[in-house]
Amino acid sequence: MRVTNNMLVSNMMKNLNSNLRRLEKANDEMSSGKKFRMPSDDPVGVARSLKLRADLNENQQFRKNAGDALSWLDTTETALMQIKEVLQRVRELMIQGANGILSDEDSQKIADEAAQMRDELVSLGNSTYMGKHIFAGYITDQAPIGLDAGNGLDYMGDAGQIMYQVGVSDILQANITGTDIFSPGGKDLLADMEILIGSLNAGDSQAVGAFLEDVDIHIENILTMISETGAKVNRVELVVNRLEDEKLNFNNLLSKTEDVDMAEVIIRLKNEENVYMAALAGGSRIIQPTLVDFLR
Amino acid sequence: MSSFTGLNIVIKGLYAQQRALDVTGHNIANVNTEGYSRQRAVLETTRPMEVLGGRGMLGSGVEVQQIERLRNGFLDVKFWGESSMLGEWSAKSQLLTEIEMVFNEPSDAGLNTVIDKLFTAMQELSNGEKAGDLTVRALVRQTAIAFTNSLNDMATQFEKIQTDANFAVETKVKEINSYAQQISELNRQIMRYELDGSNANDLRDRRELLVDRLSSVVDVKTFEDTNGNFRVSIGGRLLVNHTSYNRLVLAERGKEYNGEMIDVKNPDVDAGGLYEILWDDGGDFNPKGGELRGLLDIRDSDGSPGTYKGVPFYMRELNKFAGEFAAAINDIHTSAYGLSGDYTQPGGEQILFFTNDITADSYTEDGSGVRTAIDPFITAKNITISKEIFNDLNCIAVAASHDTIPGDASKGLEMAGLRHQNVFPAYGTPEDFTKSLISTLGVDGQEAIRMRDNQEVLVNQTERLRMSTSGVSIDEEMANMVKFQHSYNAAARLITAMDEMIETLVNRTGLVGR
Secondary structure (H helix, E strand, O other): OOOOHHHHHHHHHHHHHHHHHHHHHHHHHHHHOEOOOOOOOOHHHHHHHHHHHHHHHHHHHHHHHHHHHHHHHHHHHHHHHHHHHHHHHHHHHHHHHOOOOOOHHHHHHHHHHHHHHHHHHHHHHOOEEOOEEOOOOOOOOOOOEEEOOOOOEEEOOOOOOOEEEEEOOEEEEOOOOHHHHHOHHHOOHHHHHHHHHHHHHHOOHHHHHHOHHHHHHHHHHHHHHHHHHHHHHHHHHHHHHHHHHHHHHHHHHHHHHHEOOHHHHHHHHHHHHHHHHHHHHHHHHHHOOOHHHOOO | OOOOHHHHHHHHHHHHHHHHHHHHHHHHHOOOOOOOOOEEEEEEEOOOEEOOOOOOEEOOOEEEEEEEEOOOHHHHHHHHHHHHHHHHHHHHHHHHHHHHHHHOOOOOOOHHHHHHHHHHHHHHHHOOOHHHOHHHHHHHHHHHHHHHHHHHHHHHHHHHHHHHHHHHHHHHHHHHHHHHHHHHHHHHHHHHHHHHOOOOHHHHHHHHHHHHHHHHHOOEEEEEOOOOOEEEEEOOEEEEEOOEEOOEEEEEOOOEEOOEEOOOOOOOOOOOOOEEEEEOOOOEOOOOOHHHHHHHHHHHOEOOOOOOEOHHHHHHHHHHHHHHHHHHHHHHHOOOEOOOHHHHOOOOOOOOOEEOOOOOOOEEEOOOOOEEEOOOOOOOOOOEEOHHHHHOHHHOOOEOOOOOOOOOOHHHHHHHHHHHOOOEOOOEOHHHHHHHHHHHHHHHHHHHHHHHHHHHHHHHHHHHHHHHHHOOOHHHHHHHHHHHHHHHHHHHHHHHHHHHHHHHHHHHOOOOOO
C-alpha cells in the first residue's frame, strides 16, 4: 500500500492523541481518587453508589434518632427513680403514722410531710426534657399532672405515643404517660395520698395502716415502669451498635465502588507517560527526513 | 521526410517533460491542501508516420494526452457514509454529556442528595417530641425549598439545552444552504471547462471537499450521470440538481408559515422558539444521519418506542417525578393537622405541601366555609412549596388529629416513610426512580461515546485509504522531478546533436574547394 508523508504525520498525531487521552484519564482518576465522574463512565457503578450514599444518609439519621431516644429514656428513668424514692419515703411515713401511740402533734407533722411528698409527686409528674413534658403523651406543651377539686388526679395530657424511628421498620415508643404512673389499674395515687393525709390529720392510725397495701401496689407499678424503661434503653443501645456496624459496612462498600486503587492508578499513569514519550520520540524521527534532504 | 523531423520529435519530448515537471510542481505546491488529489501527466506517443515500402512506422514523439487526477470515487462514497454517522454520534454524545451535567450525579449536589435532605428533615421533625419545634420546622421548609429549586433549575437547564441545540440546528441549516449554492456554482464551472473533454481536476477536488463537509452535517448521496450532471440529495430529496439547487428554510413552531400552522412537537415540555426544518417548497425535511440528525434527536425525540431518548424524554420523566411525588406528599399532608390557630381546626388541614403557584391558596372555600384542597398540576418547572407554608411554619402538618398537638408526628412519619414506599407504580421508591433515570442516561451516554469512537476509527481508516490513493508523497514527487529533469536534459542534449548535424548539412555541404 502506498504511504505518503502526510499519512505518517496524520497517523502519528492520531496515536499521540489517543495516548494523551489515556494519560488524561489516568491523571483524572489519580487527582480525584474516584473511578467515575459521570454516569456514562460506569452506569452500574453510579447506580450502586447512589444507593449506598442514600443508605448512609439514612443510617446517620437513624443513629441521631437513637441518640435522641436514649436522652428521652434517660430523663424518664431519672424521673421514675425519684418518684420511687418519694413513694418509699411515703411508705416510711405511713408505717410511722400507723403507730397508734402517736400524738396529735406528731400526726400533724407527718401529715405535713406527706402533703409535701404529694406536691413533690405532682412536680415530678410534670418533668420536662428540652422544654417538653415527658409524661403528657402528645400534649407536651402543657403540664399534664394537676389536682382536681378533691385533690385527685387531673390528667391533662393524652395517651399519645412519642415514637422514634431507628430502623426502616423499627419504630419504638419511648414515652410513658401520666396515667400509667399515677393511675394504674383504676387506682388513683394522688387521691390515695389525699385520703392518707386526711387520715393522718385526723389521727386515724388504723386507716393509715390499711393503706400500706395500696402504697405497695404503687411502688410495684413504678418498679415495673423502671425495668421497662431499662429494657428499652438496652434495646436502643443494641440498635446503636448495629447501626455503627452498618455504617462501617456501607462506607466500605462505597469505597470499593467509587474509589480507585491509588497504587494501581499511579503505575498506570507512569506507564502511559512512558508510552507517550516513546511515541513522541519515535514519531519525530520518522516524520522529519524526506528525499529532499538527500538530493544534491 | 523532412530534415527537421528529428528536431520536431525531440522538441515534443522537451515540451512533454516540461509539462510533466509542471504537474509535479503543482503537486508539491499542494501537498498540504485540503481535499487535493495528486495529478499526473499521462504521456502518450503521438501518431506515428508511415514509412512506405514496408519498412514500418516511425514514431513521432510524445505528448501529454491528459492530466489525470488520481482519486477513488468508491472511497469517497464510503467516506461520506461513515462521516455522516460520525457527525450524528458526535453531536449526540456531546449533548448527552450536557444532560449528564444537569443531573450532576454522582456528587453531593445532585437531585438524590436534595431528596435525601428533605426526607432527613422530615424524619427529624417526626421523631420524638420535636414536632412543635419551630427550628426543626424551619429546617423542613428550607430543605423543601432546596428540593423545589433543584427541580425548577433542572427543568430550566433542559430548556436551555433545547434552545442551544436549536441554535446549532439553525447554524447547520445555513451551512447546508451555503454548501448547496457553492456546489451548484462549481457544477456550472466544471461543465464549462469540461466541454472540450478535458478534466477540471482542481474544481472537482473542491467540489468533493464541499461534499465531505456536507456529509458530516447531514446524510448525503451523490449521482453523476454520463452527461456530467452532478446531483446531491440529502434526507432523500434533491439538494443540488446540476446548476440549480433547493434551499432549506426554518419555520418557527407554533407560528404560521406560508399560511399553514407549524405544530409544536412536544407542547408540554418544549422550550419556545424551536425551528422546524422545511424545504423551500414546504415539504418535510427528514435527515437520516449527520450532525443534524443527532441534534434533532436530542432536541425533539421523546423516547417513545423506536425513537431516541432526547431532552423531551428526560423532561417528561422529571415532570412525572415531580408530579407524583408531590401528589403523594400532598395526600398525607392534606389529612394532617398543623401546629396552631387555623391549622388545628377541622378543615384547617387542607393545606398543600407542594403546589404549582406560590401565590395561590391551597384550598377553595365553599359557601359554608368548608375547605377542600385543590389538585394542582405540578411539573418540575413550576413545583414550589405552598403559599401557606412559605408564610407560616405552623401550618406544616404532621399531627393525625387536631387534639394531639404538638407531640403527634405520626403523619410526619408517614411522609418520611414514603422514602421506602413504591410511590411510582412503574419504578418503585423515589430513589429507585432517580436511580433508573440516571442509569438510562448513563447507558445511553456510554453508547454514544462508544459509537462515536468506533466511527472515528472507521473514518480514519477510510481517510487513510483515500490519502494512500490521492495523497501527494514528497519522496515520490522528488523522484519524479529527477526523472523528468533527466529526460529534459537528454532531450536538450539531443537537440544539440541534431543542431550540429543540421549545421554540418547547411554550412558545410556544397562548399568543396571554397
